Amino acid sequence: MKNALVILLLLCYNGLGFSQGEFIVQNKRKSDKIHFKFINNLIVIPVEINGVELSFLLDTGVSKPIIFNFLNLSDSLKIKDTERIYLRGLGEGESVEALKSKNNVFRVGDAVKFNQDLYAVFNADINFTPRLGVPVHGIIGYDLFKDLVVEISYSGKFIKLTEPEHYRYKNCRKCERSNLEFYNNKPYLNVSVKINNKEIPIKLLIDSGGSDSLWLFEDKDMGIQCGDKYFTDFLGHGLSGSVYGKRSRIQEFSIGNVVLKNANVAYPDSTSISYARQFKDRNGSLAGNILKRFNLIVDYPRGYITFKKNSYFNDPFSYNKSGIELAHDGMRFVKELDNVIRDDENSNLTDETHNGTKIVFDTRYKLSLKPAYTIVELREGSPADRAGLKIGDVILSINGKPSYHYTLQDLTHKFYDDEGTRIKLLVERYGRELTFEFRLEKLFE
CATH class of the missing domain: 2.40.70.10 (Acid Proteases)
Structure with missing residues (x-):
């Protein structure tokens, strides 16, 4: 195509230019604190684009903001000044089709930029929400960091954005600046x-x-x-x-x-x-998993990063000993006890008569929509693989407890437990319920 470009996400836009304007903090302090969700060692922050509230990964490894699953957001975002391009990133696949859009309004807390470029990806399969279990609409990195001093408190789960001329470093003997x-x-x-x-x-x-x-x-x-x-x-x-x-x-x-x-x-x-x-x-x-062990001061304008140990520093380095990778796979109906119903003999059962047949309804239970977790990767030769589990199996329970009682992150952490820990999974496969059991194994100690 005439205007087609290939942009390597790992290699684009030389230099530290400021040609597209800057993020500015619109308050008297020229500084703002934003709380984040901390999911699987990743930071998810609220970002408003053209008045639409979204959730983005804070990613120092990207040059320009990228929106995923764009077709579901295109009407509300009202992006303009677009150009069709192709993006290339990590992985063994091909470049992906996207739109480059200019002159968008970005807001992160009180920090605002009025003419921000963004890249919108069409492919619905490129979507990090299922892998993280929380909504993630895109990623943002360089454009935010280049304009502001960004403090990242992994232990406090907040970032603080400050205009560089208003930022003052404190004496910190226990800090390491590089x-x-x-x-x-x-x-x-x-x-x-x-x-x-x-x-x-x-x-x-x-x-x-x-x-x-x-x-x-x-x-x-x-x-x-x-x-x-x-x-x-x-x-x-x-x-x-x-x-x-x-x-x-x-x-x-x-x-x-x-x-x-x-x-x-x-x-x-x-x-x-x-x-x-x-x-x-x-x-x-x-x-x-290393960055989280420090609270950081990331100062692109001055070219510094400062590390200070936090409460995560001495956490042991662990890894998935099961061989299973899970993803959030939509919602499913489950039958639950209705705690609102009074527990007396007249409140549990109702009956109706139709054509001489008596039908009894048990009102102690209700149908609820709950998250479904599916196996999307399975390491060959792993304990889960040897036990007979397969990609596509839906986890119904783990060690006797329904899977929907856990977040995706908490459920996955079960697979990081000590060697020898017994894991019993009830799964659904093609409409059948099957039980599998295995023990977690160390792999390279």
């Missing part, structure tokens, strides 16, 4: 890892939109190699499809004088990250 480097509007940090007793300096993309701890790109010359203790797994879902790779652990991960031992690491398949590796100096990504 310089940021930028490549195509994305922040990079110099850190070090210890692998096979060798200290290796590396450069990582700061990726708050990733839920893992650390991704490393294997490089034999540098000594960045997985070793023998690993398992192959689903790593995540990018704009261009699923990402697979190897999971393992490293001896140490260091930011300045702060050291984390035995941190989780993933080594993504080279085919899934071919575009990410076009920045030759990049060695991987620093993601949410």
